[in-house]
Every structure is written in C-alpha cells, then in structure tokens.
Amino acid sequence: MARIKLLEQNDVTGAEKERYDELAGRNAVTNMKRGLLNDAATYDAYMAWYTSWNRLVEVIGEKDAVLYAHAISTTNSCQLCSLFFISDVKGLGLDPNNLVYDEKEQLLAALAQSIVKDPTSVSDELFDGLRKYFDDREIVVIVGFAGQMIATNNFNSVLKIDVDKRLLPIIGEFKPATWRNDIKK
Numbered sequence: 001m002a003r004i005k006l007l008e009q010n011d012v013t014g015a016e017k018e019r020y021d022e023l024a025g026r027n028a029v030t031n032m033k034r035g036l037l038n039d040a041a042t043y044d045a046y047m048a049w050y051t052s053w054n055r056l057v058e059v060i061g062e063k064d065a066v067l068y069a070h071a072i073s074t075t076n077s078c079q080l081c082s083l084f085f086i087s088d089v090k091g092l093g094l095d096p097n098n099l100v101y102d103e104k105e106q107l108l109a110a111l112a113q114s115i116v117k118d119p120t121s122v123s124d125e126l127f128d129g130l131r132k133y134f135d136d137r138e139i140v141v142i143v144g145f146a147g148q149m150i151a152t153n154n155f156n157s158v159l160k161i162d163v164d165k166r167l168l169p170i171i172g173e174f175k176p177a178t179w180r181n182d183i184k185k
Contacts, residue, residue, distance in 0.1 A: 001160065001162065002031070002035060002159060002160050002161050002162050003158075003159045003160050004035055004038060004159050005035075005038065006031050006034035006035050006161070006162065007020070007034050007035075007037050007038060008034070009021070009024055009029075012037055014040070015040035016037045016038070016039070016040050016043070018040075019037060019040060019043055019044075020037055030164050031080070031161050031162045031163070031164050032046075032080065032152070032155070032156055032161050035155075035159055035161050036155070046151070046152065046155065048148065049148045049149070049151075049152055052141075052144055052145045052148040053065065053069075053145065053148075055141050055145070056068070056141055056142065056145040059134070059138045059141045059142065060108070060134075060138075060142065063092055064104065064105055064108060065145075066085060066088045066089060066092060067089070067099065067101070067105055067108065067109065068108045068109070068111075068112055068142070068145070068146075069081075069085050069088075069145075069149055070082070070085035070086070070088070070089055070096065071108070071109040071112035071113060072112040072115070072116055072146055072149045072150065072153070073085050073149065073153055074175075074177060075112060075113045075116040075117065075177055075179070076116045076150060076153040076154075076157075076177070077157070077176045077177035077180070078152075078153035078154075078156050078157050079156075079157070079163065079174050079176070080156040080157075080161055080162075080163055080164070080167075081149070081152060081153050081156060082174050083163060083167040083170060083171065083173070083174055084164075084167065086170060086173050086174070087166075087167060087170060090170075096173070097173075103129075104133050107126065107129045107130050107133070108130075108142070110126055111126060111130065111142070111143075111146070112146065114126060115143070115146045115150070116146075116150065117179060127139075130142075
C-alpha cells in the first residue's frame with residue numbers, strides 16, 4: 001500500500017486539479033501520477049520524463065529505448081516501473097526473461113546497470129563502445145534519460161506506489177534485483 005494518498009479527481013483543487021483533469025481527459029491517470037498530484041510543482045518536474053523519453057526514442061529508437069528503460073528499472077528493482085517495461089517489452093513481441101541483445105543493445109544495458117549500481121564507476125571501455133554508435137549529444141540524451149528514469153524509480157519505490165490495475169496480471173513476473181544484498185547498510 002502506498003505511503004501517501006493516491007488522489008482521486010475530486011480530491012484535488014487548483015493547479016493539481018487542472019493537471020488531473022488534463023490527464024483524465026486523455027485517460028492517462030496512473031497511480032504514480034495520482035501520487036505526484038499531491039503537489040503540482042513536483043508533478044511538473046517528474047512529467048519532464050516524457051520530454052526525455054521522446055528525445056531518447058528519437059536518438060536510439062523505440063525498441064532500444066524500451067530495453068534501456070527496462071534495464072534501468074529492473075536493475076534498480078522498482079516494481080512499478082519494471083512491470084510497465086515488462087509489459088512494453090512484451091508489446092514488442094519479446095520475452096523479457098530471455099532477451100537477446102545485439103552489440104548496441106548490450107552496451108546500453110551495461111550502461112543502464114552501471115549507472116544504477118555505481119554511477120561513479122562507469123568505465124571508459126564502456127564509453128569507447130558507446131562511441132561506436134553515439135556522438136556526445138546522443139550520449140547526453142541517453143545518460144540524461146537514465147537520471148530521469150532513476151528519479152521515477154526512486155519516487156515509486158520509496159513511496160511504495162501501488163501497482164496499476166492493468167499490470168496486476170503480470171505482477172508475478174517482477175523479480176527484485178539481488179545485487180544490493182551484499183551491500184552493508
């Protein structure tokens with residue numbers, strides 16, 4: 001159960017109501033957005049994810065963007081985001097449990113995992129590999145999106161935002177990451 005109230009349309013007023021009404025008009029209300037709408041400024045900041053996502057898709061393509069976001073979210077062990085991207089991976093006709101990456105996809109997945117696990121240790125070798133496919137501007141887009149995705153992961157995980165109804169049928173497909181188990185707290 002979420003640690004904050006996930007607002008309904010009749011719970012909000014002012015700027016939050018304007019944003020909720022716009023989402024409802026597009027049938028785009030998710031549990032995360034219901035949580036974010038506790039504060040319009042925070043909601044606005046997190047909605048920049050879509051700007052970053054759209055640019056990422058322009059730079060690396062939809063399939064690679066989905067696989068990259070999936071790698072970030074599953075490495076970060078965000079249940080809600082992982083389930084969204086498991087659903088999207090399946091929508092591409094792929095099996096999220098048996099992904100076979102080409103070289104570029106493998107580099108992006110390695111970058112995703114490295115950024116989540118230890119952003120200060122992303123290797124020069126990994127960047128050398130990425131430079132075969134991407135220029136500096138594109139690398140900024142890719143790394144910038146990772147920051148947006150991680151922020152979204154953290155919001156959902158810290159506040160234990162409930163899984164959206166449409167994802168409940170696949171909830172058993174989420175496998176929490178175990179790499180943190182050996183980190184001393």
